Amino acid sequence: xxxxxRTKPRKKPFIPxxxxxxxxxxxxxxxxxxxxxxxxxxxxxEIFYITAEGPAVSPDQVEIVLSGETGNIKRVGEYMxxxxxxxxxxxxxxxxxxxxxxxxxxxxxxxxxxxxxxxGGTIRCEGxxxxxxxxxxxxxxxxxxxxxVDVMGSAGDFTAEYLSGxxxxxxxxxxxxxxxxxxGGTxTIGGHCHRPCGNMTGGTCMVFGRVYxxxxxxxxxxxxxxxxxxQRCQMMLYxxxxxxxxxxxxxxxKNLNRTGTD
Amino acid sequence: xxxxxxxxxxxxxxxxxxxxxxxDIAIRNGRIVEEVGSNAEVIDADHCLTLPGGIDSHSHxxxxxxxxxxxxxxxxxxxxRTARKGVMHVTSGYSVPTTFGNSYRYSVMGYxxxxxxxxxxxxxxxxxxxxxxxxxxxxxxxxxxxGNWSIMEAVREKDMKRAAAVVAWTLSAVKGFAIKLTNPGxxxxxxxxxxxxxxxxxxxxxxVTPAEIIQTMIRANELLNLPHSVHLHCNALGVPGNYRTxxxxxxxxxxxxxxxxxxxxxxxxxxxxxxxTWKDISSKSEDIARAVNNKPAVAIDMGQIMFxxxxxxxxxxxxxxxxxxxxxxxxxxxxxxxxxxxxIIPVYYSRKSLVNCVMWxxxxxxxxxxxxxxxxMLSTDNPNGAPFVKYPEIIALLMxxxxxxxxxxxxxxxxxxxxxxxxxxxxxxxxxxxxxxxAGQAKAxxxxxxxxxxxxxxxxxxxxxYPLKPESLDxxxxxxxxxxxFGKTRYTIKRGRVVARxxxxxxxxxxxxxxxRATVPPGYDLSVDPEFMKKFEQYYTVRMxxxxxxxxxxxxxxxxxxxxxx
Ligand SMILES: [Zn+2]
Numbered sequence: 005x006x007x008x009x010r011t012k013p014r015k016k017p018f019i020p021x022x023x024x025x026x027x028x029x030x031x032x033x034x035x036x037x038x039x040x041x042x043x044x045x046x047x048x049x050e051i052f053y054i055t056a057e058g059p060a061v062s063p064d065q066v067e068i069v070l071s072g073e074t075g076n077i078k079r080v081g082e083y084m085x086x087x088x089x090x091x092x093x094x095x096x097x098x099x100x101x102x103x104x105x106x107x108x109x110x111x112x113x114x115x116x117x118x119x120x121x122x123x124g125g126t127i128r129c130e131g132x133x134x135x136x137x138x139x140x141x142x143x144x145x146x147x148x149x150x151x152x153v154d155v156m157g158s159a160g161d162f163t164a165e166y167l168s169g170x171x172x173x174x175x176x177x178x179x180x181x182x183x184x185x186x187x188g189g190t191x192t193i194g195g196h197c198h199r200p201c202g203n204m205t206g207g208t209c210m211v212f213g214r215v216y217x218x219x220x221x222x223x224x225x226x227x228x229x230x231x232x233x234x235q236r237c238q239m240m241l242y243x244x245x246x247x248x249x250x251x252x253x254x255x256x257x258k259n260l261n262r263t264g265t266d
Numbered sequence: 267x268x269x270x271x272x273x274x275x276x277x278x279x280x281x282x283x284x285x286x287x288x289x290d291i292a293i294r295n296g297r298i299v300e301e302v303g304s305n306a307e308v309i310d311a312d313h314c315l316t317l318p319g320g321i322d323s324h325s326h327x328x329x330x331x332x333x334x335x336x337x338x339x340x341x342x343x344x345x346x347r348t349a350r351k352g353v354m355h356v357t358s359g360y361s362v363p364t365t366f367g368n369s370y371r372y373s374v375m376g377y378x379x380x381x382x383x384x385x386x387x388x389x390x391x392x393x394x395x396x397x398x399x400x401x402x403x404x405x406x407x408x409x410x411x412x413g414n415w416s417i418m419e420a421v422r423e424k425d426m427k428r429a430a431a432v433v434a435w436t437l438s439a440v441k442g443f444a445i446k447l448t449n450p451g452x453x454x455x456x457x458x459x460x461x462x463x464x465x466x467x468x469x470x471x472x473x474v475t476p477a478e479i480i481q482t483m484i485r486a487n488e489l490l491n492l493p494h495s496v497h498l499h500c501n502a503l504g505v506p507g508n509y510r511t512x513x514x515x516x517x518x519x520x521x522x523x524x525x526x527x528x529x530x531x532x533x534x535x536x537x538x539x540x541x542x543t544w545k546d547i548s549s550k551s552e553d554i555a556r557a558v559n560n561k562p563a564v565a566i567d568m569g570q571i572m573f574x575x576x577x578x579x580x581x582x583x584x585x586x587x588x589x590x591x592x593x594x595x596x597x598x599x600x601x602x603x604x605x606x607x608x609x610i611i612p613v614y615y616s617r618k619s620l621v622n623c624v625m626w627x628x629x630x631x632x633x634x635x636x637x638x639x640x641x642x643m644l645s646t647d648n649p650n651g652a653p654f655v656k657y658p659e660i661i662a663l664l665m666x667x668x669x670x671x672x673x674x675x676x677x678x679x680x681x682x683x684x685x686x687x688x689x690x691x692x693x694x695x696x697x698x699x700x701x702x703x704x705a706g707q708a709k710a711x712x713x714x715x716x717x718x719x720x721x722x723x724x725x726x727x728x729x730x731x732y733p734l735k736p737e738s739l740d741x742x743x744x745x746x747x748x749x750x751x752f753g754k755t756r757y758t759i760k761r762g763r764v765v766a767r768x769x770x771x772x773x774x775x776x777x778x779x780x781x782x783r784a785t786v787p788p789g790y791d792l793s794v795d796p797e798f799m800k801k802f803e804q805y806y807t808v809r810m811x812x813x814x815x816x817x818x819x820x821x822x823x824x825x826x827x828x829x830x831x832x
Contacts, residue, residue: 143341145595205594248594 005060007031009052011072014041020096021051024079028066028087028106031056063087064106070095075115081108084125097134100127103151116160117141122170124151132157132176140166140185148172148189164191167207183209186252194232203245204252212237212257221247222254230255268762269294269306272729275316276736278697280640280705281720285697286736288313293727296762300723309764311731314756317700318719319378319728321707324497324532324567325648326579327368328382328396328405330389331600331608335362335577335649338596339612342577354771361576361612361649365399369775371655373402373766376730376755379718381406381711383497383532383647384448384581386602388808390440394779394819401775402758402765404718404824406711408497409442410581410606411483413454415805416798418472421482427832430486431790434783434830435798437492439814441781441823444494444711445487448581449501450479453607461584462501465514476501481518484529488522490784491828493712495523495565497530500537503585509550512537513557521563526712533569533647534558535629544592544621549628549685555635558642565710566636567645570629570660571622572652573615579650583607604805615652620684623677627685633664634692639701640709657703658752664694666745696736713780716826727762730755778822786830 009026022040025048030037037048048054052072060066063086070080075094082101091099094112104123109130116134119127120141137159140147147166158176165181168188177195186204193200196213201222212232222244230239239255270293277289292302326332336342336359345360346367357367372380380400385393385407397405411417411433420428433445451469452462458470465477480498487496500515502508512534519529531537540548558566580586583599586609590597598610615622629651636642644661648654663670667690674681674688682688694702708719717726734751741748758766765773792798793810802810817823 141341143339145341 005031005056005058005065006067006069008055008069008071009048011052011074012050014051014073017073018076020076020078022079023077024082024101026068026070026077026080026089027082027084028068028089029063029085031066031068032060032063075112081106084108094131100125103127113157114155118155119148119151119153121146122148122151122153124170126152127154129153129155129157133159133163133174135160135162135179136165137163137174138167138172139164145185146187158195163193164189167191177213183207183254192232201245201252201254203248204254205245205248206251208253208255210239210255215256218242218256219245221245223250227258228255269302270309270727270759270762271302271306272309272311272316272731274313275311275731276313277316277721278700279318279721280697280701281318281708281714282722284721291316291721291729293759293762296727297717298721298723298725298727309731309757311756313735313737315696315732315734315736315751316721317376317730317732318704318708318721318725319730319758319760320372320376321379321381321704321711321719322372322377322645322648322654323381323530323643323707323711324383324645325380325654326383326650327380327648328365328400329385329393331384331386331579331581331610332362333392333396334598334600335579335610338598338610339577342612352770352772353774361653365396366401369400369402370766370771373758373760373771373775374754374769375655375657375752376732376758377403378728378730378758378760379404379406379713381408381443383408384446384608385409385440385442386581386606386608387436387440387442388602388605388806388813390442390815391819394441394815397777397779398819398821401777402760402771404778404780406443406713406780407441408444408446409437409440410446410448410602411436412446412448412450412452412479412581413457413606415472415604416801417483418451418454418469418474418479421474421478422472426482426485427489427790429482430489430830430832431786431792431795432798433483433486434490434786434790435792437781438783441779441815441820443781444492444497445483446497446499446581447480447483448499448606449503449585450476450483450498452476452501452585453581453583456584456587456607457601463505464511465501465518477514477518480515480529484519484522488528489832490830492782492784493715493826493828494710495526495528495530495712497532499532499580499582503533503536503580503582504539504588506539506541506543506547509538509540509554512554516557516561516564519561519563526709527565527641528563529565530710531564531566533645533650534566534632535569535571535625535651536647538628538632539624547621547624547684549624549631549687551628551631551635552686555632558636559638562641565641565643565706566632567643567647568629568633568660569645569647570633570651570656571615571625572646572656572659573617573622573626574652575612575614576649576652577610577612579608579610581606581608583609585609586611589613603807617677620678620680623681624684626677627681627687630660630663630670631685631687631690633694633702634690639694639698640706642702643706643710644699644702655753658749661699661703661752662741662745662749665699665741665748666743667691667693668742669745693742696741716780716824727759729757729759731757731759776822778824779820780824780826781820782826782828784828784830787832790830790832
């Protein structure tokens with residue numbers, strides 16, 4: 005089954021919509037699905053033109069397509085456990101919170117907290133992602149635990165904070181402090197970043213661009229070879245964060261930066 | 267004039283010697299009376315278990331420490347969310363919920379009085395503000411004296427009367443209820459990066475030992491004729507092999523009061539460990555229970571742990587640091603000027619951890635091996651061992667051997683090697699539970715005189731009616747029903763008003779805060795003592811005149827006045 009949700013024009017388009025109900029399992033039966041516009045509860049058809057085509061007997065046969073002004077629709081795909089969501093444009097904060105399986109494709113940009121504390125499944129974002137992409141939430145010590153977040157563009161600060169499992173790939177740049185508090189999983193950064201992996205206790209972070217302001221608590225541990233986008237790269241390996249047991253690995257591509265401070 | 271009549275109640279009222287009788291209870295203007303008129307509103311209890319309102323004699327629900335637990339654990343607020351409903355405010359949180367969350371959950375379980383286990387005197391205002399926002403329970407505050415400089419100086423000078431004078435001034439200034447000693451001397455030592463390891467260790471710079479502090483304070487407490495005894499969190503909490511320190515402490519206790527015990531030892535589970543490291547930790551509950559059984563002058567509470575997530579918080583700063591070194595998670599450490607300190611960390615008690623399994627067993631063993639239920643209160647040291655919402659499950663474990671066996675089967679299989687629990691047959695009965703959850707507390711806290719803990723005419727009409735029919739229910743087999751029943755009253759009545767019904771809170775609540783004021787002879791009034799005033803001005807960041815908590819912080823304060831024998 006394919007469900008197409010196209011946004012209707014709204015009187016106050018800046019009021020965000022909270023739409024944790026937009027997940028494939030909810031569309032299997034034609035439930036009365038509701039979302040919030042600000043503090044007002046709305047029926048789904050008050051916000052979207054809805055067209056549904058084809059049958060489905062299980063949630064993994066459901067595909068939801070969101071189009072139109074979707075940039076401030078929040079929490080789409082929260083707790084999603086099967087199926088597919090395709091966002092034709094941008095998506096608001098908290099897309100794919102806690103998702104455990106299935107796939108989300110975003111053709112535009114994603115706002116902050118993309119895939120926060122995700123357990124499994126795949127999120128692909130063809131544009132940029134905001135701050136706290138694939139991170140844990142306030143106070144939670146285990147962030148993303150499984151699955152894949154693949155961002156073609158850049159991501160903001162605190163990418164993959166508290167990452168404890170699964171894989172995060174940012175093909176562009178990251179902002180400040182990617183992989184901070186990491187304890188497992190893999191973070192790959194195709195571009196540049198600042199101060200990666202502070203206080204990491206486990207996991208692996210690879211940076212194929214420049215690292216600015218490498219923290220002094222990372223200890224050189226030799227060289228390794230890694231492959232990125234079909235190219236073999238010589239990497240410098242650092243173990244850290246030695247301020248917190250130092251069991252994580254940070255690999256930085258050679259030649260681009262010398263001590264990490266240029 | 268409001269009148270109520272509760273009909274056909276299955277009453278257990280240990281303080282009145284009622285051990286399960288079908289009775290009517292008459293209420294007028296918030297008090298229990300002999301009889302009421304024919305126009306009284308009638309509640310048909312239908313043979314359901316009816317007890318005096320529950321009293322928690324050791325819980326952490328209000329004050330800066332609890333609030334810091336809230337700050338540092340925003341993830342805790344994801345659980346326990348309830349929307350606004352009728353008179354109920356929104357609530358959130360599991361181990362450190364909002365004040366209304368605490369209050370409603372206690373009320374729904376039939377609890378009408380709660381003692382906050384540790385109030386830092388300097389931060390008393392905030393504690394009282396949170397008491398006011400915990401509207402369904404009468405609140406009392408144990409006041410921390412463990413690292414109080416003036417107390418330690420008095421102990422060094424062997425001047426018991428001076429110590430009593432410090433307590434009298436402080437309790438009345440901060441509107442506290444009783445003396446709390448948390449790891450006496452240890453928190454002051456922690457200010458120097460140290461700790462005390464036994465009751466004979468010296469506190470740095472003061473040259474006094476925990477044993478001297480404890481003995482002086484027990485006697486000073488009696489000089490002031492305070493309702494409650496000294497409330498002690500022993501030294502060496504959570505350290506393998508610490509049962510020796512606990513036994514040494516119990517040995518110190520004189521019997522000085524014929525109305526109640528002379529020392530209350532809190533969360534004794536955390537103080538009953540054998541072994542020498544975390545690898546060989548074992549239960550010493552049998553030794554501890556024997557010592558308690560042989561010493562009528564002490565009362566204890568269990569400090570049961572239950573598996574799952576919670577937050578630990580205590581004035582015992584050095585102990586929390588040791589826990590932090592084990593978990594490497596979040597940690598807060600706090601110093602309270604000339605008085606005390608605190609530490610907070612979140613923890614997860616797991617069935618996969620042998621240490622946690624041993625701890626779980628010890629709490630239950632203490633409750634089952636201490637023969638006199640009047641001297642062993644049910645507690646989790648909320649939230650240190652578990653949030654208080656686990657009490658019904660603990661009651662069911664104590665009442666049903668079958669339930670315990672089922673739970674033991676889920677533990678690390680090595681547990682049985684380190685604990686005596688599997689061999690203990692005792693199943694507590696309804697009377698024991700009534701004692702351990704209200705009557706025992708009322709006696710130990712010395713608040714029977716203001717009408718707490720009983721259903722006799724003249725008592726406060728604090729009543730809990732549970733959907734449990736002891737005449738036909740076998741708690742040993744039907745423990746699930748016991749658990750559900752103690753979790754949600756049919757009616758909770760506070761001061762003659764129905765405050766909760768079938769799990770919903772139905773009125774706003776208007777609690778009282780109970781505090782003590784000991785009147786001392788002029789020579790012992792520290793508010794005009796030059797030496798005390800000088801110390802205050804020299805070391806505190808607040809002026810002495812700004813220190814006392816004003817009456818406005820206690821909108822419905824109840825003062826228990828005493829006359830000191832100095
Ligand atoms: Zn406590």
